[in-house]
Amino acid sequence: MDLDSNLTVATLVDCLIGVDPPESKTIMVQINLSLSVYEGIQEDQETADVALIFCREAGTRYTKVWSAECEAFGTPEVSDFQQRSNHDACWRRDGFLHMNEVNNRMRQTIRARNPGKPVFEINAIRGVRTVEIGYVRDQKTSRLSLTDLKILQTLAGR
Numbered sequence: 001m002d003l004d005s006n007l008t009v010a011t012l013v014d015c016l017i018g019v020d021p022p023e024s025k026t027i028m029v030q031i032n033l034s035l036s037v038y039e040g041i042q043e044d045q046e047t048a049d050v051a052l053i054f055c056r057e058a059g060t061r062y063t064k065v066w067s068a069e070c071e072a073f074g075t076p077e078v079s080d081f082q083q084r085s086n087h088d089a090c091w092r093r094d095g096f097l098h099m100n101e102v103n104n105r106m107r108q109t110i111r112a113r114n115p116g117k118p119v120f121e122i123n124a125i126r127g128v129r130t131v132e133i134g135y136v137r138d139q140k141t142s143r144l145s146l147t148d149l150k151i152l153q154t155l156a157g158r
Contacts, residue, residue, distance in 0.1 A: 005031065005123045006096040012128070013054045016155070019061060026055040026133050028149075030126040030157070032072065033103050037114040044114055046106040049126060050099045051076050052084075053146070054091075055133060061088040064135075065095030066146055069102060073126060073158045075151065083144045127157030 009029055017025040030051045037044045049072050055064040065085040068076035085094035103121075110119055134148030 006092070006099070009052070009096070009125070010092045012125075013063070016128070017054065017056045017063075021056055021058055024056065024058045026053060026131050027155075028053045028075075028127075028129045028131045028151070030070065030073075030128075031099060032124045032126050033099070033106060034122045034124070035103075035106050035110050036120045036122070037110055037117045038120070039114075039117070044110060046110045047072075048102050048106060049074070050102055051081075052095065052099065053081060053131065053133060053149075054095070062086060063088070063091040063095070064144060065091050066144075067095070067098045075149070078146045078149045081146045081149075086144060125157065128155045129153060130155060 009031065012029065013027065016027050028051055030049055032047065032049050034045065034047045049070050051068055051070045053066040056062065063085065064083070066081040066083050068080035068082065070076040084098055085091040087094065107119060130152045132150040132152055133146055135144045135146050137144055
């Protein structure tokens with residue numbers, strides 16, 4: 001059985017934050033992306049972790065998404081996060097583009113080392129945390145930059 005990572009995380013976000021929350025809520029989800037090629041007992045592997053922050057303001061369906069690559073079980077620096085989306089529906093696509101780009105980069109790397117061999121993919125949620133964030137809006141681009149990130153509670157994983 002294979003679950004779509006983006007859809008799984010988007011559903012998790014809706015469950016934990018709520019579709020139209022009475023108060024603002026923000027969570028951070030860390031995903032481990034892993035691609036492997038097996039030759040007998042030998043394994044060639046590419047892995048990366050991506051942290052995604054999802055913020056839904058009180059009384060709105062708009063979801064702000066930031067993401068950054070990070071060390072396994074680590075938390076990226078606030079300055080590493082880039083805004084990926086701020087929309088009521090498109091966040092389910094736009095918010096995951098960075099994670100998909102990281103996965104595609106890994107796939108190209110492992111296929112270059114193992115031409116013609118099947119690539120196996122296993123993605124896992126490493127952790128889910130409630131967080132508190134601060135952000136500012138760039139007046140020229142309207143992009144939102146994180147200024148503060150505080151982990152409040154670990155809901156799952158590390």
